[in-house]
Amino acid sequence: MTDTTGWKNNAQDRKFIASFSGGKDSVLALYKASQVGQAIGLIVMLEEEGKRSRSHGMPPELIQAQADSIGLPVFTAAASWTDYENVFMHLLEEAKQLGAEVLVTGDLDMPAHGCWHDKVTKNAGLQLGMPLWEMNHREAVDEFINLGFVTILVTVNLSLGMTEEDLGRVLTPEYVKELESRNIDPCGEGGEFHTTVIDGPLFQQPIAVRKCSIIRDGDYAFLPLELD
Numbered sequence: 477m478t479d480t481t482g483w484k485n486n487a488q489d490r491k492f493i494a495s496f497s498g499g500k501d502s503v504l505a506l507y508k509a510s511q512v513g514q515a516i517g518l519i520v521m522l523e524e525e526g527k528r529s530r531s532h533g534m535p536p537e538l539i540q541a542q543a544d545s546i547g548l549p550v551f552t553a554a555a556s557w558t559d560y561e562n563v564f565m566h567l568l569e570e571a572k573q574l575g576a577e578v579l580v581t582g583d584l585d586m587p588a589h590g591c592w593h594d595k596v597t598k599n600a601g602l603q604l605g606m607p608l609w610e611m612n613h614r615e616a617v618d619e620f621i622n623l624g625f626v627t628i629l630v631t632v633n634l635s636l637g638m639t640e641e642d643l644g645r646v647l648t649p650e651y652v653k654e655l656e657s658r659n660i661d662p663c664g665e666g667g668e669f670h671t672t673v674i675d676g677p678l679f680q681q682p683i684a685v686r687k688c689s690i691i692r693d694g695d696y697a698f699l700p701l702e703l704d
Contacts, residue, residue: 480588629699686701
């Protein structure tokens with residue numbers, strides 16, 4: 477049976493590696509874990525070609541700029557969905573050799589049973605830390621904004637109430653209220669949108685980006701960002 481008792485606070489007084497997408501949830505989880513534990517690096521999985529991150533489609537140079545501003549090294553590798561778990565496990569083992577005791581993720585709604593991260597951390601001999609687990613979605617996004625983080629919407633699902641006009645917008649209290657009035661989860665936990673964080677208390681300096689042309693693919697629209 478899965479032991480979830482420490483999921484929210486396993487980073488306490490421990491060294492950890494953080495699963496990092498560059499979006500708001502992974503950044504907030506990293507921030508909260510860093511208040512009580514010691515981060516030693518960020519894990520970022522790339523698509524097979526190595527040109528974009530697997531989770532949010534971000535270019536490696538933008539992820540590196542975030543990591544440099546945060547002051548942490550990046551543990552990264554390219555993988556297909558077929559070999560994703562094996563490659564991820566290799567990165568966990570590499571981090572463990574460097575002192576990591578915990579994997580921190582930004583999941584809010586991870587099920588208590590059948591949790592993939594729980595399985596791989598146990599296989600690697602690590603603990604699982606999820607500071608945002610079971611957190612109220614509105615409270616999570618409010619805390620993120622009130623801490624001073626700045627994040628831009630870069631992906632929207634057009635079939636879930638989002639529009640291309642949402643791309644490039646910054647999460648603010650007013651925008652969160654607007655999203656809720658449109659019956660959209662303010663955290664985007666239903667897959668409505670993804671974000672890229674460009675500033676906040678973890679960052680030594682803001683990430684200067686320029687917005688490129690919108691790309692459309694079926695139900696999705698993407699706003700690529702490049703370093704300015």
